[in-house]
Amino acid sequence: MRKINTRSFVRATRWTPREINLQIVLNLVREHEPISRAELARQMKIGRGMVTYLTAELIAQGALYEGDTVDSPRGRRPQMLYVRTHDRLVVAIDIRFSSTFVMLTDFSGNSIALESFDTIADREALVPELKARVTRMLATHAGSRHCEGIGLVVPGMVDVSTGQVLNAPQLGWRNVDIRGPLEAALGIPVHVENAPIACALARMWLGQPGATVPTDFVYVTVSDGIGAGVVVNGQVVRGQTNSAGEFGHVPLTADGPTCLCGGHGCLEVYTSNLATLCRYLGQDFSPETARALLPSSGVTIAEVVSRAIAGEERAMAALQDTARHLGAGLAVMIKTLSPSQIIVGGEITEAWDQLEPTIRSVIGERSLTDLAAATPIVPELASAYPRLRGGAALVSAPLFAAPRIA
Amino acid sequence: MRKINTRSFVRATRWTPREINLQIVLNLVREHEPISRAELARQMKIGRGMVTYLTAELIAQGALYEGDTVDSPRGRRPQMLYVRTHDRLVVAIDIRFSSTFVMLTDFSGNSIALESFDTIADREALVPELKARVTRMLATHAGSRHCEGIGLVVPGMVDVSTGQVLNAPQLGWRNVDIRGPLEAALGIPVHVENAPIACALARMWLGQPGATVPTDFVYVTVSDGIGAGVVVNGQVVRGQTNSAGEFGHVPLTADGPTCLCGGHGCLEVYTSNLATLCRYLGQDFSPETARALLPSSGVTIAEVVSRAIAGEERAMAALQDTARHLGAGLAVMIKTLSPSQIIVGGEITEAWDQLEPTIRSVIGERSLTDLAAATPIVPELASAYPRLRGGAALVSAPLFAAPRIA
């Protein structure tokens, strides 16, 4: 039951039913591909004549294409329809603390080319570097295919309407307009998004065909910090100040270690990769020691995880402690949002088999109902490049989104 | 950017634009009442002919009515339109731990009659009592006006689709079907809803005409427990298991007092009225002592609040401690949801002038940004009967809701 906003509504016109039905057809084809016109008519409960009409328009637009006819037990053989994604390209860019990744993908998020370089935090130097790499990548791999957009993923708060990065502590960016200069340099539309939200969008829009995508879920990213992309009623939650989803700074204890945010005992100071590393190295966590200690130690989180899997007890103990606190954090999400699932991303998911029982038991202790305790917690490996897939989703998703009406 | 759910979508038909535009007209009249057809045409950017057509249908339906013409500087005098709310009635029922309130209101939530009785937790005895009271109230006060629904507000988790009360600890109800028997007894449609959500719905749908209603806010109820009704993107958040918004059981400390839920240091054990009373009486909080101690002590939360306002130091100290912890709880909501405002309801809001500075300072200390720290915190007095207004909203809101499309 949604309320109509009388200050910003979209009136229905003569073409509104057509817009809506075109999007429904497009989405049905996307999820049931390959699919015939007759099957679409059955699913939509309309006549086949209508479907011919609608698909003809989508084919003319270049959104769909006709494949071959296929065998059928009786009657005329149906002609299958597909969404045109393989020759529509996106460049996804993932800017992280140490490295920046650039990936060329199609509209389905399938990787075509991937490269990376040391992150350049200075925007004036970053834009030319990105321009050179993107143009080179397109010249080498695009062929006749057209790049329809850039999806830029950053670790921080973003105002997607203006493309401004409001605050990205890992890059030292505050109110940086990265979209404008990059669009000017490349002549391609640029979409900027916060990393956990991008990961959630990838789940929503680039899931495997046929897989059911929940309309309420949380994507939790465990890296240098803890972030969350929250989806409620099929829509991303941004909040009034673009700062929704900061579960990383929910306090677990009133008197825990001091966090970068100034608070005490935040989820992040127990479960971020920095915190796990400090624990492994036998140091108390503090923002200063973490930044100072880690480069010199030469140990990475990936290293700690693989040592734990290999059986090193100290590594496993550090990770188990992380899992315990992470479970407490997930329990907070379950109580406040009651999602139908929580997806956890980050390097520590490599050791998921070892961590899951710990996380589950903490959630079990802290849940209000058995149903809530059973909330599925799903790992996503870093090797699936969720952030880059999110970058692809930024460009391709608007094609499939429901029209804004009323 | 909303995703179309391909398993449960609503196709656009020939009548879809009409449905949409009818609802837009209805909502514009509601918010700008009284308003002329010509003004509606300007606001909607359509011809006046169209407006005549749409309003004629709404008048025939009985949703709108024509008032008098009014003066205008030049030209034909416009004929004003109004939403028909004054002769469409709702019976709102608020079942609380100790008392049950029954209120007859119109579709705008204006009170016509109000009565209360000691809560009967036994459903078999409750339904006949409610039937008797509702029929008597309608016979006495309704006159020729028609009651179009019952809005039943319950302190607990509800499955609104079935009308089942899943869990209401204060009443000892688990999986109780209250809607079915009540509908059978009265022959009037019954809507059942959780109390904090009902309060949030009242804010959304029964706000003062002209007042801007935010699309993202949280309604926090402080009573025997702490509940929250969360609205995101203009829609209520229920979550997968109808248990979203349980901020009352978010732990503030890992080793605090034990809560009814089995957890430790939940927000609720510091800020519920039971906790405040225990603190005032100098007792450590525990579920058992609270239930045992309070009836015997004879002190109510309203009494403590008024003593605090009158200057009693012990009462004020107890309330200030509550405010400090409540501030910590609100800070969690701000971090995770970034609402454009938080509304606080409950008896303690009577002392808001004294409590607000404390709450604000805690939020200030614990916020990530200045913008987040400035989130408006608005009190709603218990004397406004927010729950009962919510009950009215349950019945009247569907009339104004946006049609479900795509």
Added chain:
DNA sequence: GCGCGAATGTTCTGGCAAAGAACAAAGTCG
């Protein structure tokens, strides 16, 4: 009192899209 302009409200005509029937196409099976 009457004509003029201005604003509101109604009626009428045109055009577009959905709805559904009729038809054409392309296969299987007896």
Added chain:
DNA sequence: CGACTTTGTTCTTTGCCAGAACATTCGCGC
């Protein structure tokens, strides 16, 4: 080879948006 089945297209009807034309009702100036 013809009956049957299923798919896809075409065509007619129907209903609603769109916008122009028209009717109504007021103030104002002569």
